Amino acid sequence: MSDLKTIVRDTQSYINLPLLYEHWYVAGLSEDFSREPLGRTLLEKSIVFYRTEAGDLVALQNRCLHRSFPLAESKLKGDNIVCGYHGIEYSPEGEINNVPCQTQCPSGKLRKYPTKEAGPFVFIWMGNPENADESKLPNLDYLENPNYLSFHGVKYLEGNYLLMQENLNDLTHFTFLHANTFGADNKLLDDSFLKLPLEYPEINGVTGCYRILNNAEVLKAELSPEQQAAVGDSELVNKNGGITHSPGVWLGSNVLQVKTPAPGQPESYNMYINHYLTPEKHNSCHYWYSVTADYLAPDPDVIALMQQLFSTAFEEDVYAVKHMQHLLSEDTTDYKEINIAGDKAGVQIRRKILEWAKEENPTVT
Ligand code: FES
Ligand SMILES: [Fe+2]
Known part of the structure; x- marks a missing residue:
């Protein structure tokens, strides 16, 4: 079954949708x-x-x-x-x-x-080579800036790529699945994180999800003394979230916005956290990620520490996907799921994935 109601309520049907070929995916590292x-x-x-x-x-x-x-x-x-x-x-x-x-x-x-x-x-x-439109690629120019702190890594998912797409569009799991990594000693990721206001911007027909922390002056400490001086007394706003660019590309960001920047000073300090999901087979997936901060210098020691933290945290998602896939494939008894508030962006993505599936598969109704 692949009608919208079933896809939204039933993960088994959702991940059984055909793979989507008419898109750009990451094939690997250069x-x-x-x-x-x-x-x-x-x-x-x-x-x-x-x-x-x-x-x-x-x-x-x-x-x-x-x-x-x-x-x-x-x-x-x-x-x-x-x-x-x-x-x-x-x-x-x-x-x-x-x-x-x-x-x-x-x-x-x-x-x-x-x-x-x-x-x-x-x-x-x-997909069809004649449709290979490079304007559909994400803009990743910041990955090539040698002045930015940047690193990337690779994982492997023993599960359908849509389980990971949904994980990325759901910020509420941070507090629990990542309690020992992103959440460790981080007061911003305790239960108060779940109560922050949300924004769901729509870009190119896809809905993103961002949590908004107003009065985010506590995050000023992450900036260098020069950057802190440039921020001055301005109020800061933190936006943390991301958006599905295409079936295999999710563009995340953790942005510190300066509400009243001094003339000539940055309006924001940006960290880009992207995930690239390329199905290998239906229920296995190549998985790469990249992290870039345009306000941090490429210090090898800092990169090593951040790489360790992010790699360990993303391994927690790999673990979750593996176990969900196992249950979805192996044990179909007692199968009934519910949707909760944190699923809003994920449900929107299910709609979009179904739309893409219909575009290239006449058999999907
Ligand atoms: S030349 Fe390739 S299989 Fe014979
Ligand atoms: Fe996660």
């Missing part, structure tokens, strides 16, 4: 891909990645057109890839350039996937 062919399964498609001699990234179907030998188990010859079974040679465009045991090349072409490198990440368009 540093993952080299002159050594690498196979990776994304949205149930096996893909081979390699770089040309000039360093350009190539992403082709990882299946030789002759007898399905994986091209990731093959060798490069210049910019071409030569199947390790009977030696058929393919160009970076996926065309057959040579068949060693005959003079003529048969017709046929490997599927080629559009890619785009952004900061430390490689994005891939999983």
Whole structure:
């Protein structure tokens, strides 16, 4: 069943929606891909990645057109890839350039996937290549600013990616699931956090969720002495939350807004906390994240401490997703769920995911 009412009330039906191909996803870190062919399964498609001699990234179907030998188990010859079974040679465009045991090349072409490198990440368009519109990519320019504190990491989810999308759109779990990490010694994340006013802005037809802390002067201590002087006596407002950009990209932010900035001084101090979810198969998912603070210098010691905290906290989400998926898959007895106030943004995302599913699947009603 995939009608809206069922999707909103029933997580099993929700995560059974078909995977969504007409979107950009992260394929990996730029540093993952080299002159050594690498196979990776994304949205149930096996893909081979390699770089040309000039360093350009190539992403082709990882299946030789002759007898399905994986091209990731093959060798490069210049910019071409030569199947390790009977030696058929393919160009970076996926065309057959040579068949060693005959003079003529048969017709046929490997599927080629559009890619785009952004900061430390490689994005891939999983749908019809003609629809690969780069304007649909998130703006991640801040990931490339060497003056900002920035780090990234990788995890793996033993569960459907939508369970994690929903986790990201729900701020109420911070106080409980992350009690020992983000919540440890943090008075801002005790029960009072759950009572803060919420904003649900709509951007490109998607609803985000942000908790608002007015009079956030307590957070001034996180700024440098120079930044604190620049803030002066201005009132501060903290907005913490995020929004689904696309099925596989969630853009989070923790922003300290200066209500009355002095002339020439920053209007806000921003931390961007993004999550990139790329289904491997239906119920498993590649998971990358990035954290960037535009008001902190890239101090390696601070980065190491923050990386440790964020990695441990995100592992708590990985743990939750794994166990929810296990119960949803393995034990269907006593299955009845309720929705609560903290689900508002998550429910909106269920609507949007269903809308996207209908757009590319005539069978989804
Ligand atoms: S399987 Fe690739 S050339 Fe035969
Ligand atoms: Fe979380």
